[in-house]
Amino acid sequence: MPALDLGGNGKKSDLPVLTAKDFASEQEVRWCPGCGDYSILKQVQSVLPELGVPRENIVFVSGIGCSSRFPYYMETFGIHGIHGRATAIATGLKASRPDLDVWIVGGDGDLLSIGGNHTLHILRRNLNVNILLFNNEIYGLTKGQYSPTSPVGFVAKSTPYGAIDHPINPLAFALGADGTFIARTMDRDVKHMREILKRAHKHKGASFVEIYQNCVIFNDGAFEAFTEKDVKAENDLFLEHGKPLVFGKNNDKGIKLFGLKPMVVDLTLSDVSKDDLWIHDERDRTKASILTRFFDEPGSEHYMPRPFGVFYAEERFCYEDAMLDQINLAKEKGEGDLDALLRGKETWVVD
Amino acid sequence: MSEVHSRPIRVETKQDVTILFAGDSGDGMQLTGTQFSETAAILGNDLNTFPNYPAEIRAPAGTLPGVSGFQVQFGSKEIFTPGDKIDVLVAMNAAALKANLKLLKEGKIIIANVDGFDEKNLQLAGCKTNPLEDGSLAKYHVYPIEIGKLTRSALEGTGLSTKEIDRSKNMFVLGLLFWLYTRPLDHTINNIREKFKKKPEIAEANIKALQAGYSYGEATEIFTTRYEVKKAKLPAGTYRHIMGNQATAYALIAASKKSGLPLFLGSYPITPASDILHELSKHKNFGVRTFQAEDEIAAMCAAIGAAYGGSLAATSTSGPGMDLKEEAIGLAVSLELPVVIIDVQRGGPSTGLPTKTEQSDLLMAMFGRHGESPVPIIAANSPAGCFDATFEACRLAIEFMTPVICLTDGYIANGSEPWKFPTAKDLPDITVKFAAPRNAGDPKYLPYKRNDKGAREWAIPGTKGLEHRIGGLEKQHETGAVSYDAENHALMTKLRAEKIEKIADAIPLQTIDNGSEKGKLLVLGWGSTYGTIKTVVRDLRLEGYDVSHAHLTYLNPFPKNLGELIYNFDKILIPELNSGQLARLIRDKFLAPVIQFNKVQGMPFMESELKEKIIAILTEKEK
Numbered sequence: 001m002p003a004l005d006l007g008g009n010g011k012k013s014d015l016p017v018l019t020a021k022d023f024a025s026e027q028e029v030r031w032c033p034g035c036g037d038y039s040i041l042k043q044v045q046s047v048l049p050e051l052g053v054p055r056e057n058i059v060f061v062s063g064i065g066c067s068s069r070f071p072y073y074m075e076t077f078g079i080h081g082i083h084g085r086a087t088a089i090a091t092g093l094k095a096s097r098p099d100l101d102v103w104i105v106g107g108d109g110d111l112l113s114i115g116g117n118h119t120l121h122i123l124r125r126n127l128n129v130n131i132l133l134f135n136n137e138i139y140g141l142t143k144g145q146y147s148p149t150s151p152v153g154f155v156a157k158s159t160p161y162g163a164i165d166h167p168i169n170p171l172a173f174a175l176g177a178d179g180t181f182i183a184r185t186m187d188r189d190v191k192h193m194r195e196i197l198k199r200a201h202k203h204k205g206a207s208f209v210e211i212y213q214n215c216v217i218f219n220d221g222a223f224e225a226f227t228e229k230d231v232k233a234e235n236d237l238f239l240e241h242g243k244p245l246v247f248g249k250n251n252d253k254g255i256k257l258f259g260l261k262p263m264v265v266d267l268t269l270s271d272v273s274k275d276d277l278w279i280h281d282e283r284d285r286t287k288a289s290i291l292t293r294f295f296d297e298p299g300s301e302h303y304m305p306r307p308f309g310v311f312y313a314e315e316r317f318c319y320e321d322a323m324l325d326q327i328n329l330a331k332e333k334g335e336g337d338l339d340a341l342l343r344g345k346e347t348w349v350v351d
Numbered sequence: 352m353s354e355v356h357s358r359p360i361r362v363e364t365k366q367d368v369t370i371l372f373a374g375d376s377g378d379g380m381q382l383t384g385t386q387f388s389e390t391a392a393i394l395g396n397d398l399n400t401f402p403n404y405p406a407e408i409r410a411p412a413g414t415l416p417g418v419s420g421f422q423v424q425f426g427s428k429e430i431f432t433p434g435d436k437i438d439v440l441v442a443m444n445a446a447a448l449k450a451n452l453k454l455l456k457e458g459k460i461i462i463a464n465v466d467g468f469d470e471k472n473l474q475l476a477g478c479k480t481n482p483l484e485d486g487s488l489a490k491y492h493v494y495p496i497e498i499g500k501l502t503r504s505a506l507e508g509t510g511l512s513t514k515e516i517d518r519s520k521n522m523f524v525l526g527l528l529f530w531l532y533t534r535p536l537d538h539t540i541n542n543i544r545e546k547f548k549k550k551p552e553i554a555e556a557n558i559k560a561l562q563a564g565y566s567y568g569e570a571t572e573i574f575t576t577r578y579e580v581k582k583a584k585l586p587a588g589t590y591r592h593i594m595g596n597q598a599t600a601y602a603l604i605a606a607s608k609k610s611g612l613p614l615f616l617g618s619y620p621i622t623p624a625s626d627i628l629h630e631l632s633k634h635k636n637f638g639v640r641t642f643q644a645e646d647e648i649a650a651m652c653a654a655i656g657a658a659y660g661g662s663l664a665a666t667s668t669s670g671p672g673m674d675l676k677e678e679a680i681g682l683a684v685s686l687e688l689p690v691v692i693i694d695v696q697r698g699g700p701s702t703g704l705p706t707k708t709e710q711s712d713l714l715m716a717m718f719g720r721h722g723e724s725p726v727p728i729i730a731a732n733s734p735a736g737c738f739d740a741t742f743e744a745c746r747l748a749i750e751f752m753t754p755v756i757c758l759t760d761g762y763i764a765n766g767s768e769p770w771k772f773p774t775a776k777d778l779p780d781i782t783v784k785f786a787a788p789r790n791a792g793d794p795k796y797l798p799y800k801r802n803d804k805g806a807r808e809w810a811i812p813g814t815k816g817l818e819h820r821i822g823g824l825e826k827q828h829e830t831g832a833v834s835y836d837a838e839n840h841a842l843m844t845k846l847r848a849e850k851i852e853k854i855a856d857a858i859p860l861q862t863i864d865n866g867s868e869k870g871k872l873l874v875l876g877w878g879s880t881y882g883t884i885k886t887v888v889r890d891l892r893l894e895g896y897d898v899s900h901a902h903l904t905y906l907n908p909f910p911k912n913l914g915e916l917i918y919n920f921d922k923i924l925i926p927e928l929n930s931g932q933l934a935r936l937i938r939d940k941f942l943a944p945v946i947q948f949n950k951v952q953g954m955p956f957m958e959s960e961l962k963e964k965i966i967a968i969l970t971e972k973e974k
Contacts (some may be wrong), residue, residue, distance in 0.1 A: 092660075342773065344592075
């Protein structure tokens with residue numbers, strides 16, 4: 001695996017040295033005490049100084065929801081938009097200003113329900129932006145309705161008899177939309193989150209990062225099977241490019257592929273070696289697709305551990321670059337002349 | 352082409368002529384009409400056109416719903432409408448005749464394609480007998496011509512299939528009409544060569560058919576008269592032919608040039624607005640970015656994103672798209688960013704009449720968003736007028752940092768006329784001043800601090816020291832910080848409204864277009880009814896009636912003197928292609944007792960119906 005280049009694309013040497021504090025705005029943060037959003041805000045603020053992008057070139061764009069208040073807390077440029085449309089606003093911004101560093105922040109309702117369509121299209125167009133999906137499997141700001149990622153049977157204010165909607169699998173959706181960078185992390189693992197944020201930023205194209213985020217008020221503990229120390233090792237699978245898929249308290253379990261079928265194998269048994277395991281390859285779309293399907297609830301039969309890390313990364317041209325290329329190509333053949341345009345091909349004179 | 356006639360032919364001079372080319376939607380009538388009109392324009396006639404076509408791409412052939420028409424009025428006098436009643440009806444089949452016969456003046460010409468009146472076509476059109484033979488057309492000059500057969504024989508031996516040959520029959524008709532109205536073929540020949548650059552055999556076949564039609568006129572015994580329409584006496588200058596949507600697109604490019612801002616258009620295809628997107632996407636050499644969005648909402652939101660980044664941002668749509676954009680327009684009101692929203696109105700509600708015209712989005716433009724959300728509104732009054740209205744919308748958007756709605760409609764968007772086009776030099780500059788960078792120690796940047804116009808500064812990302820956040824939540828005066836304070840909300844609501852009201856200081860006063868400043872009756876119009884009202888008022892004044900015409904371009908805010916102006920008249924008549932939307936606004940604002948004249952048929956006013964209404968009012972037949 002190539003070493004990570006943590007420098008951004010800015011000219012680092014000319015920049016004043018900034019710290020996380022420089023990225024915190026004066027606005028008082030108003031999330032509920034204990035909300036997972038605090039951790040994400042802190043990690044983003046601490047990662048940005050390392051990216052080497054001038055602060056004035058950074059724009060955070062959001063929609064509506066608890067997480068969409070994010071831009072207010074960042075000492076960068078920011079737009080708090082309307083519900084579901086952050087990706088559409090960001091598309092216009094990035095397409096017209098490729099020089100800017102654009103981050104999109106939204107929740108599961110914002111990006112996958114009301115804004116699902118725009119999320120699909122920004123991913124396939126592959127604008128060079130970073131999309132942070134704060135998934136808490138609940139509608140928080142409207143005070144506790146089930147969300148498109150809530151599990152079947154989920155009891156909430158609008159589902160007293162349990163939700164009957166089959167939930168969205170966000171990463172399978174993003175991969176299905178031909179997203180070029182797909183990753184998952186969690187609010188409780190700050191080191192991992194920082195690493196994923198840096199990788200997402202470094203990727204040229206639309207980076208889609210799902211962050212498991214705990215809503216302490218309406219859906220507390222939704223992800224505790226993946227975030228709590230005592231169970232996490234058995235339930236989580238941390239992906240590293242070029243490394244075998246190993247998990248378990250003592251790294252004693254692995255994933256082996258039998259054709260296209262993944263199976264958990266016990267590494268303590270003498271007939272299984274790490275060399276036989278599935279080696280993670282971020283560039284393998286088929287394998288990434290299988291990984292996104294590791295989506296069962298812990299404890300279910302044939303449970304496969306929930307993967308965290310970069311599932312998939314692919315280089316593909318960015319929309320804004322192609323747009324600019326077409327403009328430059330057209331200009332090479334001759335810059336537009338307004339008089340010639342207004343005059344058109346045929347004119348006549350009235351005396 | 353020889354102009355020496357082999358037989359005695361009279362050439363009669365006409366002041367104005369209205370022709371309707373009608374056929375199946377696959378018969379190429381739009382192309383035929385356009386070519387005829389362009390040639391008329393180049394010959395110096397004034398003209399106005401009206402394409403009228405079904406919403407279906409290929410409605411069932413031969414049926415009444417499948418009829419597509421292109422009407423053009425051209426003349427040696429000033430022409431403001433495509434004409435009420437027609438002088439020549441070109442009917443490619445029985446359905447085209449049946450659908451349009453009521454428009455034909457008595458004693459005038461029908462050129463009928465006999466091949467389109469066979470048993471099958473008659474049945475599809477619901478004709479029990481053949482009108483070409485049953486004597487029902489005795490009031491007209493009917494020229495039954497085997498257009499299909501003649502085209503086939505003209506193109507025999509070209510190697511083209513019968514199907515391909517049949518597609519050229521519209522060119523035969525065009526050639527014949529060119530002969531009848533003594534027009535040259537060269538403009539159309541050049542256009543055909545250009546259009547079929549990659550298919551020279553098709554180009555040559557079309558040219559051959561065109562020439563065959565012309566020669567047929569010359570050779571056949573049935574025509575004894577040709578007509579001539581002299582140059583119109585238009586204001587001196589250089590002219591070109593232009594369509595409304597094209598003019599709208601050009602205005603956006605011109606405003607981009609004159610403001611020095613790159614142009615961004617976010618748009619989703621919708622009839623009848625798509626041609627704006629098509630036209631702009633051709634002009635990348637002006638740095639134009641066109642974004643065909645996934646939906647209307649994304650188109651508007653992307654425009655907001657581009658405006659935030661410092662582009663001249665626009666979106667183009669029609670009624671159903673406006674419904675979808677309104678929430679985002681409200682966001683632009685709150686963000687106070689300049690975005691030009693072009694609404695090419697069509698018949699509603701819902702999908703309504705996609706290809707038919709209406710002026711029914713005015714109240715929506717005015718009041719269509721939740722909350723108190725004022726937006727300036729401008730309306731275009733003719734195909735060429737789309738240029739002026741759109742350019743002005745750009746100027747106001749930038750100067751006042753606000754979304755602006757520019758209303759055109761299907762009638763003028765697809766219609767065309769000669770245009771005394773401006774030069775780049777003639778157009779005013781649009782001054783843009785972005786907020787300047789700041790250094791450490793400078794006072795804190797205040798994103799919602801306003802200038803004397805009430806506009807905030809345009810602070811674009813990438814500017815050092817201007818990092819700030821804006822959003823749809825209510826903001827504190829000047830600082831822009833989120834605020835739920837009661838007094839502050841009242842203040843911000845007032846400031847947003849006042850800003851739009853102040854636009855009245857930046858627009859021209861309302862003038863009387865035609866007639867005296869005081870009198871018995873003022874006809875007050877807006878938008879695309881201009882041509883009809885202009886023509887009718889002109890004619891009535893010549894007949895001695897005391898009637899004046901004023902036409903509104905600025906619908907919100909109104910020009911400052913409008914109240915004063917309308918009270919100089921005993922009565923005010925407001926003709927609109929809706930159920931009385933401007934009438935409501937005028938009553939509301941000025942408490943003026945206005946008389947409504949409304950039409951919601953998806954069609955523009957007829958001169959005759961408006962004339963009748965005005966005479967009825969002036970002769971007190973109607974109070």
